[in-house]
Amino acid sequence: MISDIPTYDDFADQGTAFLNLAWDTVLDLLLDYEDAEAEEGIIDDEQPEEYWKAAIKPLATAVALVHQGAEFHLKARIALISPYLLITSKASEWPRKSDKQDTSFSSFYIADAQNLIKIHDTVAEPRLSDTIKQLYEKLRLARNKIFHTVDKRLRFSEKEIIQAILEISDELISPQKWTLIRRSYLESIPRSFVWTVHPVGSVLSREMMVVLDLLGAADAKKFFGFNKRQRKYICPNCVSEHRELNIDENPLTAQLSPNKPNSTNLFCFVCRENIPVIRKRCKNIDCKGNVIHEGRDFECLTCFIDHEADEIR
Ligand SMILES: [Zn+2]
Numbered sequence: 001m002i003s004d005i006p007t008y009d010d011f012a013d014q015g016t017a018f019l020n021l022a023w024d025t026v027l028d029l030l031l032d033y034e035d036a037e038a039e040e041g042i043i044d045d046e047q048p049e050e051y052w053k054a055a056i057k058p059l060a061t062a063v064a065l066v067h068q069g070a071e072f073h074l075k076a077r078i079a080l081i082s083p084y085l086l087i088t089s090k091a092s093e094w095p096r097k098s099d100k101q102d103t104s105f106s107s108f109y110i111a112d113a114q115n116l117i118k119i120h121d122t123v124a125e126p127r128l129s130d131t132i133k134q135l136y137e138k139l140r141l142a143r144n145k146i147f148h149t150v151d152k153r154l155r156f157s158e159k160e161i162i163q164a165i166l167e168i169s170d171e172l173i174s175p176q177k178w179t180l181i182r183r184s185y186l187e188s189i190p191r192s193f194v195w196t197v198h199p200v201g202s203v204l205s206r207e208m209m210v211v212l213d214l215l216g217a218a219d220a221k222k223f224f225g226f227n228k229r230q231r232k233y234i235c236p237n238c239v240s241e242h243r244e245l246n247i248d249e250n251p252l253t254a255q256l257s258p259n260k261p262n263s264t265n266l267f268c269f270v271c272r273e274n275i276p277v278i279r280k281r282c283k284n285i286d287c288k289g290n291v292i293h294e295g296r297d298f299e300c301l302t303c304f305i306d307h308e309a310d311e312i313r
């Protein structure tokens, strides 16, 4: 018999780790730049060319990781039907004595990256979209160049890498789940086991704000269900995670859902929670907000001032 047969979860967990490591690389670059802009007083786009030139190698490594992530998620989806579909060699090429003694799955010749889409679309439903097929092929060729040659023309922008991770997450894992996947990854990294306060929520909202700036309106809608043209409100859940770390900033990550004048619900694209609200003018005369958190402090989710219960009823 074949032993150590991998499951969907084995492949998917590994694939998700690769995608997160690629995301780490790109977000470190984006957030470092944002910090430098604030601390060093970089005006507009004074130095970005040198900055991104120095980032070519880390970005190339991130591309290879994204490809690896997609490859493992394809293997996961195939394994869901049957992991044996991944053994593509003829029986005559199987390990010696595999019919006489238990042989580990890893001793068999496993399908090449370039054949995974064909295997997937032959056995699994639905077939993959043209978008993901083209993206996978582009990443696969780039990865081969990164590992086997030095191609100076090979360049991926930080935006392309982010879009690729989100595209893979949406189609090969589940639509609009990246923030949740990212949160559980951040909760599992080594530092979360040694720091008493591990700022998962605030790291996540900071990452998502910078990604939102980078992406166009269509991508923000597709990957996060966030409408860049719609009014933004403070998310009280994300605020409380910020306060644990004494961060004063109020993350504007929530929007009315549905977007109606009398809507009494907000949805935050970072914590993926619905927040009940009361539609009443804020008492702060300088604030035009009329969306009040239906919670203990009745905070205005525009200026974050508290209200007494009798002020909003
Ligand atoms: Zn939130």
Ligand SMILES: [Zn+2]
Binding pocket: 282, 283, 284, 287, 288, 289, 300, 301, 302, 303, 304, 305
């Ligand atoms: Zn207000």
